[in-house]
Amino acid sequence: MDDILxxxxKDGRLPFLNVLVTxxxxxxxxxxxxxxxxxxxxLNGNSEGTKRCTDxxxxxxxxxxxxxxxxxxxxxxxxxRVTQVLVNNGYRSTDITAAIKREISEWHNRTTNSTAEGNNINLYYKSHMSPTYKIEESTIKIIVKNNVTPTDPSKKINLDIYYRSMKTSQLLIRNKDMPKPRHLQQSHVIYEHTCSIEGCGPQKYMTRTTLSRRLTCHLQNGAIKQHYxxxxxxxxxxNMLKENTRIIDKESDPRRLLYLEALYIENASPEMNKQQQDIQVLSTIKRSIRENGRIQHQVPSASPASQ
Incomplete structure (x- = not known):
């Protein structure tokens, strides 16, 4: 018994884990x-990240x-005590007060909520962090609400949006002394080829390889060769392809590049390049096209996929 720790x-008080028992x-x-x-x-209230993290x-x-x-x-x-700690770490007192009221209210209704949560259906969606993450979250929630309905009316759908953790290499400042790639060596681009014969006009295309390699493919087959x-x-x-082709946009994320190409094709309606697949894109981007007549997007910081 002497070896037992x-x-x-002390003064009738004993700490146990995070609890002080008196x-x-x-x-x-x-x-x-x-x-x-x-x-x-x-975690500082002004740190880089979503509002969900600070909340x-x-x-x-x-x-x-x-x-x-x-x-x-x-x-x-x-x-x-907690309020003072959070204020010292950059949190707004209004956010702290709102969180306290919300948590106390849920605490009183915990029994009722725990019974109802057993009937819920949890949907998980992995998203990518971007400056417009709040707009995208709101749009995804609207899509789920309008298009997903449980077969059992007593059940409720809970959408949980989470974000992929960034690698340490992606958080570091990437200053490269290497010169930018030449026009034909750029990849993950939206490019525009203009047919100079009989004023056919510009035709928009997408490529995930280098532009030089894609033009070589056009010499063998495809819509441009078939058009001429x-x-x-x-x-x-x-030379005809090189002189009449220019890069109009680029996107390092392959998934967003596919959406971007679809938006450009929808906006320009070229004769040589028709988008056959109906790609569902964010309604906010479509609205931007209708109002401004041009594409507006944010290029994420993720590294381009090697293909």
């Missing part, structure tokens, strides 16, 4: 245990106060 209480005449009282070495640091930090503090404190007096004191051969009875040459 154990802690003894002996009372009629039982025990608990509250959140804060170490003396605690400096009150947490979860506030909620974690509030929920810990509700679960660890046995009396509302202790809850009140802990919430006052069938309509003009002419032989297409490398």
């Amino acid at each position: 154990y802690d003894t209480s 002996a009372q005449e009629s039982g025990f009282e608990t509250t959140v245990y804060i170490k003396k070495t605690n400096k009150g640091l947490c 979860s930090t506030i909620n974690a503090y509030v929920r810990r106060a509700l679960t660890h404190c046995s009396t509302w007096k202790n809850v009140h004191e802990e919430l006052e 051969t069938t309509k003009h009875k002419a032989e297409v040459t490398r």
Whole structure:
């Protein structure tokens, strides 16, 4: 028994994990245990990331106060301490107050909510972080609400949108001394070929390889070669393609590149290049095309896929 390690209480108080237990005449009282070495640091309210990350930090503090404190007096004191800690770390007092009210309200209704949550259907969607993530989240929620209905009316759909963690290499500043690739060596681009014969006009295409390699493919087969051969009875040459082709946009994300090509084709309606597949894109981008007559998009920071 002498080899057993154990802690003894001091002044009737004993810390256990994150809970401080205090002996009372009629039982025990608990509250959140804060170490003396605690400096009150947490995720900064102005840090890079989604609002969901900062909200979860506030909620974690509030929920810990509700679960660890046995009396509302202790809850009140802990919430006052937590509020000061969060304010010191750059959080707005209005956001903290709103989170406290929301969590306390849910705490009172926890029994009812826990019964209802058993009938919920959870949908998980992995998204990519971008400056317009709030607009995309709102659009995805509207799409699910309008198009997905449970077969059981008593069940409810919960959409959980999460984000892929970025690699350390993607967080570093990438300053490259290498010169930018030449016009024909660029990849993941939307390019425009203009037929100079009889004023046919520009025709838009997409490529995920280098532009030089794609033009070589056009010499062998495809819509451009067929256009010159069938309509003009002419032989297409490398110089003809090179002199009448220019890059009009680029996108490193292959998925967004596919959407971007579809939007350009829809907006320009070229004769040589028709989009056969109906690609569902964000309604906000379609609305931007109708209002401004041009494509507006944000290029993500992800590295281009090697193909």
